[in-house]
Amino acid sequence: MKNQMPIIEALKRHVNRKATSWHVPGHKNGEIVADLPDFFRWDKTELAGLDDFHHPTEAILEAKGLLREVYDSEDSHFLVNGSTSGNWAMLAAVTRRGDCVYVQRNSHKSIFNALEWLGLNPIFLSPEYDEATQIAGHVSRETLQEALSLYPGGVAVFLTSPSYYGETAAIEELVALTRHYELPLLVDEAHGAHFGEAFGIRSAFEYGATAVVQSAHKTLPALTMGAWIHERLTDTQRRRLKHALQSFQTSSPSYLIMASLDYARYHREQWTVDEMRAIETSHRLFRNELNELEGMRAIVFDDWSRLILSYEGYSGEQLLNALANEKLDAEFALGSFVVCILPLYVVTKRVRKQWMKQVNDAVVKLKLKGIPSKRYIEQPIMGKIKVSSLACPLNQLEEKGHIILPLREAIGQVSLETVIPYPPGIPVLLRGERVTTEHVVSIEHHIAASVHLQGGESLQEGTLRVIEEGFVE
Ligand SMILES: Cc1ncc(COP(=O)(O)O)c(C=O)c1O
Structure with missing residues (x-):
């Protein structure tokens, strides 16, 4: 079978x-x-x-x-x-x-x-x-x-x-x-x-x-x-x-x-359990070697094949680019982190040595470039609120008049635009949501960190399309 x-x-x-x-x-x-x-x-x-x-x-x-x-x-x-x-x-x-x-x-x-x-x-x-x-x-x-x-x-x-x-x-x-x-x-x-x-x-x-x-x-x-x-x-x-x-x-x-x-x-x-344990062990050895590098932090959460890297003082984006320059293409960067999806095979000593050389070269060149950028911090989208609904039902959005406002002035208004950093494709702001300070801070952070944003037609000019006041019940 x-x-x-x-x-x-x-x-x-x-x-x-x-x-x-x-x-x-x-x-x-x-x-x-x-x-x-x-x-x-x-x-x-x-x-x-x-x-x-x-x-x-x-x-x-x-x-x-x-x-x-x-x-x-x-x-x-x-x-x-x-x-x-x-x-x-x-x-x-x-x-x-x-x-x-x-x-x-x-x-x-x-x-x-x-x-x-x-x-x-x-x-x-x-x-x-x-x-x-x-x-x-x-x-x-x-x-x-x-x-x-x-x-x-x-x-x-x-x-x-x-x-x-x-x-x-x-x-x-x-x-x-x-x-x-x-x-x-x-x-x-x-x-x-x-x-x-x-x-x-x-x-x-x-x-x-x-x-x-x-x-x-x-x-x-x-x-x-x-x-x-x-x-x-x-x-x-x-x-x-x-x-x-x-x-x-x-x-x-x-x-x-x-x-x-x-x-x-x-x-x-x-796959057998034994084979996977051997692969997991080889990944752990690689992680240990990475953690010996000054300033480097390599962690995993539950999925041990997904390596999360950060390098002290630098943003995830900077580390991602530095690794790519050494031909190590990681999945994506967000905040201070780079997410790497490692191959599911035993990473031999020889391969680990090669990868460590590439990582070393990446961080040496990163440091030579000088001043670390401002550290990016992922913002909780909803602040302390755990459960919420939309301020305007999705099927009524198109019936509303709209106005374009500078981001900060949009706080308190209902957004007509969804803003999605890509990757990972998780919206920071949704159509129909009332714009909060958390949303705006998060969008500003993404822009400052040059994260590619989908949606938000005029975000590059610092503005957002919202429902015109008076239209919100
Ligand atoms: C959590 C999550 N769900 C769904 C998708 C969509 O998957 P697909 O690219 O297979 O359509 C992605 C893609 O990045 C994702 O990260």
Whole structure:
């Protein structure tokens, strides 16, 4: 069972026929791009023998079955449009237009987009904020309980775990609470496709979450956009999920992505506990070596493959760029930190020595550049408020008049713009939220640290579009 890769096998059979392409895609089995890599040959469409992505009955169904077995799910679904489409579909499966949903405030932008277009009313749950590391963590049981008491009547809870930093939520107790209230718990586990027995951290799905999305492409050997959902939904919800997946995903699914998902599942199944422990040990040795470097701090939260680096006196952005100049491309920088997603293989002594040389060169050159910049500090978005709702419902925003104000003057007004630092894609300010000092300080910090911001049409000029006073009830 472990050695099967049904989609890859079907593709191999198909490619080996060496048939002439009288069908899409336009590269014709890669023949008209012969000087480019071989992968074009594998980019197929839904021909006989290759099954149908949205109505699978052959290889794709078989591959889905294997995935289901790994997670012991009632059903699992391949996604070719990333966890983004999975987040949309999971929400659509358990809600109806106008419903209220409890949502983690530092969620990925895909969830906020889905809330708006699906016509839902969010109640925001603020994550805990760690003063020592200045990193936003997870929603506590107490915060969820407070939201359920203050705003009864919601139909689902949507949380994110692990965080971009590799910190996991206390999913077990959150599952218990949502079960008590008979609410489905959806979890965006985009960064946890590698979780499971061998890795040593259990998936939120194993803890009993109702539906979980994982971006296999982020931490498993799958192509970008390859993701999957595992669920234990009701029959009606599952029907809605499948309908949503057909609606939100392409009608021309990429076989390259599907094949890579088949491979990622197979690859993950080969892992043994011993192998993972050996990899973990080699990562720890590398971390120890990094921590011996003066000024360098290398830590992990729960996910031991996610290394968080900081270098005293310098911003994460500066460290990220210094590492990139030495050909070490880390995932992203936020605040004082650089997040690195290390490869899941044993980092040998030779490789560690090479990496340490590159890191050393990076910090030596960083120091030669002179004056460290002002340290950037991640700001808690909601201050001390743990539970909040929007100041203006999303479906009424467009009916309001607007005015453009300098950022500081926008405090107290209702924003018509969402501002998203990218990466990681977690909005600092949302459309419909009343602008607070915390929002503005956070936006100013992001601008000062030259973080790329999405949204906010005129932020570069220091202004924000808000509802014109008088329009707010
Ligand atoms: C927490 C989280 N959820 C969802 C997504 C979207 O995933 P995808 O890129 O697979 O669509 C991301 C992407 O960065 C993410 O970080």
